Amino acid sequence: MTDLTEHLISTQTIASGGMLTVKRDQVRLPNGLTGQREYVIHPGAVVVVPMLPNGNVLLEKQFRYPLHQVFIELPAGKIDAGEPTLTTGQRELLEETGYTAREWVKLGHQHPCIGYSNEVIHIYLALGLTAGEHRRDEDEALEVFDVPFEECIAMILRGEITDGKTIVALYLAEKYLQK
Numbered sequence: 001m002t003d004l005t006e007h008l009i010s011t012q013t014i015a016s017g018g019m020l021t022v023k024r025d026q027v028r029l030p031n032g033l034t035g036q037r038e039y040v041i042h043p044g045a046v047v048v049v050p051m052l053p054n055g056n057v058l059l060e061k062q063f064r065y066p067l068h069q070v071f072i073e074l075p076a077g078k079i080d081a082g083e084p085t086l087t088t089g090q091r092e093l094l095e096e097t098g099y100t101a102r103e104w105v106k107l108g109h110q111h112p113c114i115g116y117s118n119e120v121i122h123i124y125l126a127l128g129l130t131a132g133e134h135r136r137d138e139d140e141a142l143e144v145f146d147v148p149f150e151e152c153i154a155m156i157l158r159g160e161i162t163d164g165k166t167i168v169a170l171y172l173a174e175k176y177l178q179k
Helices: 085-097 149-157 164-178
Strands: 007-016 021-028 034-041 045-050 056-064 069-073 076-078 100-110 121-130 142-148
Touching (some): 045 164, 076 085, 085 121, 142 149, 149 164
Antiparallel strands (some): 021 034
């Protein structure tokens, strides 16, 4: 089997912000030549599929600045340093929707941007939901609503849900729930 690994020669930080760092690395390619790789360091995230007892899923409408558009998404958020992924999911569900869950199922994880970021998104299904008060950050503005699970899939197929993490999470939840 061919070794496809690229080996680090040198690294440079191009930019660093509150959450993201942009790097430029010089690497030795498998064929012995050198190449350059630019990528974003991301702390990772968790997305939650919160399912109500009636089978509906909690969704959010949220404006996303980079695309200047409102998107329909599942509750999600970045992992704080040293925080277990389940704790992140529980925190984000409560903060954004006000709900807590009695049962948590790890559905998997995804790498949404393998060409330019090291981000990993962990995916959970939350069941046995109980409503409460949300604890959104001051800079968070979103609208929470619920729809039947089958309608979520239809929204994907109609192009109403285009957020990658939401699409992957809903399809993984669909497979889990069908077993």
